Amino acid sequence: MSRTTLDLWVGFFVAVGLGALLFLALKVGNLASTSSGETYPIYAKFDNIGGLKVRGAVKSAGVVVGRVTEIRFDPEAYLGVVTIQVDARYKFPRDTFATINTSGLLGEQYIGFEVGGDTAMLKAGDTIKKTQSAVVLEKLISQFMFNKAAEDDGGKK
Amino acid sequence: MDNGLTRALRQLGAQFNSRIWRLGFAARFFLAIMLHSGTSLRRIHLTIREIYFTGVLSLIIILVSGLFVGMVLGLQGYDTLARYGSTEALGVLVALSLVRELGPVVAALLFASRAGSAITAEIGMMKATEQLSAMEMMAVDPIARVVAPRFWGGVISMPLLAALFSAMGVFGGYLVGVQLIGVDEGSFWAQMQASVDFREDILNGVIKSFVFGIIVSWVAVFEGYDAEPTAEGVSGATTRTVVTSSLAILAADFVLTAFMFTGT
Numbered sequence: 001m002s003r004t005t006l007d008l009w010v011g012f013f014v015a016v017g018l019g020a021l022l023f024l025a026l027k028v029g030n031l032a033s034t035s036s037g038e039t040y041p042i043y044a045k046f047d048n049i050g051g052l053k054v055r056g057a058v059k060s061a062g063v064v065v066g067r068v069t070e071i072r073f074d075p076e077a078y079l080g081v082v083t084i085q086v087d088a089r090y091k092f093p094r095d096t097f098a099t100i101n102t103s104g105l106l107g108e109q110y111i112g113f114e115v116g117g118d119t120a121m122l123k124a125g126d127t128i129k130k131t132q133s134a135v136v137l138e139k140l141i142s143q144f145m146f147n148k149a150a151e152d153d154g155g156k157k
Numbered sequence: 158m159d160n161g162l163t164r165a166l167r168q169l170g171a172q173f174n175s176r177i178w179r180l181g182f183a184a185r186f187f188l189a190i191m192l193h194s195g196t197s198l199r200r201i202h203l204t205i206r207e208i209y210f211t212g213v214l215s216l217i218i219i220l221v222s223g224l225f226v227g228m229v230l231g232l233q234g235y236d237t238l239a240r241y242g243s244t245e246a247l248g249v250l251v252a253l254s255l256v257r258e259l260g261p262v263v264a265a266l267l268f269a270s271r272a273g274s275a276i277t278a279e280i281g282m283m284k285a286t287e288q289l290s291a292m293e294m295m296a297v298d299p300i301a302r303v304v305a306p307r308f309w310g311g312v313i314s315m316p317l318l319a320a321l322f323s324a325m326g327v328f329g330g331y332l333v334g335v336q337l338i339g340v341d342e343g344s345f346w347a348q349m350q351a352s353v354d355f356r357e358d359i360l361n362g363v364i365k366s367f368v369f370g371i372i373v374s375w376v377a378v379f380e381g382y383d384a385e386p387t388a389e390g391v392s393g394a395t396t397r398t399v400v401t402s403s404l405a406i407l408a409a410d411f412v413l414t415a416f417m418f419t420g421t
Contacts, residue, residue, distance in 0.1 A: 010205050013213045017317025020324035021363070027346070028252045028327055029355040055354065064351075 039066065039085035040124035044098045044111070049080040050134025051109045052100055058084050059101075060113040065090045068111065084111065086122075093118040094126070100134035109134060183379045190308050190378070193301035197309055203302070207310025211272040215318060218271055219264055223322035226259055227251060227329025234330070235338055247340050248349035251330030256353060256362045257418065260323030262410050265369035268315055269402040273377035276307050277398040280381025281391035289382075304382060308374045315370025316363050323362065361417045368413060369406050376402040 049071060058066035070083035086092070095116030102109050122128070197204050234250040280303060283289050289299040327349075334340045353359065377398050384394035 006209050007202075007205060009213045010208045013208065013216065013314075014317060016216075017212075017320055020317070020320040021359075023324045024256060024320060024327075024359050025355050028256065028324075028349055029353045029359045030350050055357070057351070 038088040040088055041069075042066075042084045042086055042122055042124070042126055042128060044082050044084060044128040044131050045074065045077065045079040046082060046098075046100065046131050046133050047079060048133040048136065049082060050100055050102075050136065052082065052111070052134065053108070056108065057110040058086065058113065059110055060090070060092070060115065065113065082111070091121040094120045094122055095130065096122060096128060097130045097132070098128045099132040102135070179383070182383065183375070186379050186382065187375055189300050190305050190375075193298060194305045194309060196298075196301040197305040200306075203306040204309050204313070207306045208314055211268075211276065211307070211310050212314030212318060215268060215271045215314070216321070218267055219318045219322050220325050222263065222267055223260075223325030224329040226263060226322075227255065227326030227331075228333045230254060230259075230326065231330040231333030231338070235334060235340070244340050245344035245348055247330070247334045248345035248347075249352045251334070252327050252349045252353050253358060255323045255326040255330075256358050258410070258414070260326065261319045261362050261366040261369055262406060264319040264322040265315065265366065265373060265406045266403055268311075268318060268370075269373045269377075269406065270399050272311060272314070273373045273398050273402055274395045276311065276374070276377040277381040277384070277395045278391060280304065280307070280378060281384035281386075281394050284382065284384060285386040285388065285391055287386070300382075304378045308378050311374030311377065312367070312370040315373065316366045319366030319369075320363065357418075361413075365410065365413050365417075368409060372405045372409060373402045376405060 052068060052071065054068055054071055056068040057064045058068065066084050066086035068082055069085045072081050072083075073079075074081045092113055093116045095118040097114040097116060099112045099114065100109055101112045116130075230251045231247065234247050235244055238244045238246055238250065280289075283299075283303065289303065292299045292302060331345065335342045335345050380394040380398040380401070384390045
């Protein structure tokens with residue numbers, strides 16, 4: 001084998017390998033959709049964050065507008081503090097309502113923004129005051145059971 | 158009885174000693190490769206030749222295995238996901254398992270048996286036929302001329318092969334999931350893109366395959382260089398390359414995974 005054909009093959013190999021990496025980055029991964037945008041941080045305090053994870057989505061009207069970047073525990077208020085990086089293209093009113101929702105029955109949890117009517121907008125570093133915690137399935141079930149039990153007692157009397 | 162016991166203990170100690178001795182020699186050998194790799198980078202055609210032998214010639218096996226692994230993932234994943242009524246997540250399942258684990262690991266295992274064994278056999282035969290000594294006689298450093306280009310050829314080829322394996326696997330999963338079974342194409346790709354992160358998943362996979370490349374190439378060149386210069390010794394060294402590097406890959410994979418994917 002002469003050296004030129006060998007070089008050609010190696011060049012082909014490297015090009016195809018890099019092409020595969022590019023395919024993974026753009027088509028399989030989310031490099032194209034998230035990397036370029038500027039973001040600003042917003043904080044939200046929840047009684048219970050449920051199964052929310054770092055990198056979880058933040059959606060408004062079902063559209064992804066940001067990502068959860070940090071979750072920590074506030075030892076004074078005993079609340080979960082979630083740091084959200086919101087896409088700089090989008091502004092939200094100050095009385096935006098943040099809820100933790102679940103996509104699908106067993107799906108991943110995400111934060112939903114329900115927009116309020118305030119004219120002032122959230123700025124970088126602001127904290128969302130109105131939040132609703134994640135629904136804990138056990139609590140929901142036990143509440144339902146207690147209600148049922150109470151109803152049955154009432155019926156007997 | 159007592160004599161037999163001491164003999165057994167002595168053998169055990171000697172074996173342990175020689176293991177430690179080999180480990181130390183391997184570490185020193187790694188350092189020597191690093192020190193001499195300047196030559197292999199300056200005379201780049203030596204390394205390019207090795208990329209041809211380790212990388213390009215492994216293309217077929219990597220591509221075909223990647224395709225089949227992806228297709229199996231598509232079938233098995235669909236079967237399990239269908240029970241939970243979430244077959245749209247098939248793309249996520251296929252892509253994440255390939256990019257994070259199967260791509261780097263299976264490609265590295267294939268690479269160890271396809272290219273690593275060949276490197277060991279080649280260097281071992283060179284040693285057995287005294288080509289390495291002949292080089293030293295001509296004041297050519299065999300580590301710079303023979304070992305370092307093979308090492309770097311392996312290290313460069315490995316991440317590219319792993320990326321190709323993953324890409325091929327995703328394509329295989331797409332073929333089975335979307336074309337054959339009929340999962341919705343839009344949600345297959347969209348859910349995949351939503352859950353696969355470039356830095357967290359893909360870049361960590363590339364780092365993994367890079368580390369595996371170093372491990373396989375290091376073990377391969379070391380076993381070859383350290384082989385007993387007989388036909389039997391070379392065959393033993395080739396076997397040891399595959400066994401040692403496979404075990405090292407899996408162990409290193411555990412450690413790397415523990416570091417990379419449990420941070421949250």
